[in-house]
């Protein structure tokens with residue numbers, strides 16, 4: 001279980017540009033929850049993921065994971081049990097290394113954070129088996145350098161690397177937003193499959209309202225650094241895009257047409 005308790009995050013504190021981005025935000029994430037997170041630009045969605053991952057320190061409040069207070073744990077220590085996939089397919093993998101070298105590094109974590117990873121017949125077989133699950137033919141390209149892969153192939157690989165050692169928590173920050181719709185669908189299906197199969201607790205930020213409704217078991221909406229809607233069960237499955245847009249418009253006090261929400 002992950003508990004965010006009254007988190008405050010202020011950028012440029014005590015300056016004319018002071019910006020309170022997380023405003024007393026509290027969230028309890030149950031084991032096995034797959035939460036989709038929506039909200040308008042600047043609502044604080046990425047910042048919430050970043051404070052959980054330890055990228056930014058919080059100004060107050062606490063973060064507890066499985067009963068352990070990780071509020072002040074550095075990012076690299078949290079990386080041992082928190083998997084992340086970002087929007088940019090260039091992040092998350094080492095481009096000049098081969099697919100199998102990248103997988104091997106991920107496989108060595110969290111016990112071995114050095115480059116002392118090895119490749120042998122058995123490991124190659126494990127990697128091939130992982131890759132066989134994705135309809136991209138990567139299982140036959142283990143020695144291809146990652147920089148030669150498409151964005152979708154890289155995101156799929158990053159997802160596999162982030163979940164290979166079953167993290168306690170998986171953070172997905174618009175991880176399909178930069179992909180074409182068909183590839184995004186493939187990566188989303190792979191996400192659901194991996195998350196369900198391994199019962200990985202997941203928080204996924206998305207601007208795609210259809211994905212937010214269809215994927216996961218819980219949907220939260222953020223606005224001005226707070227959670228303003230938290231749906232699960234039938235309330236979530238019967239939610240519609242027009243009703244979500246309506247809620248956005250009520251919160252913003254204006255028509256939502258100019259925001260970056262996609263209706264695809």
Ligand SMILES: Nc1ncnc2c1ncn2[C@@H]1O[C@H](COP(=O)(O)OP(=O)(O)OP(=O)(O)O)[C@@H](O)[C@H]1O
Nearest residue numbers: 011012019021039040041042043044045046047048
């Ligand atoms: N590292 C940072 N330093 C200063 N300000 C930041 C930093 N990261 C985010 N912010 C500010 O925090 C606010 C919220 O940003 P955040 O990226 O969390 O929003 P978001 O809900 O993810 O938005 P979007 O949907 O546009 O990605 C914005 O005003 C942003 O400029």
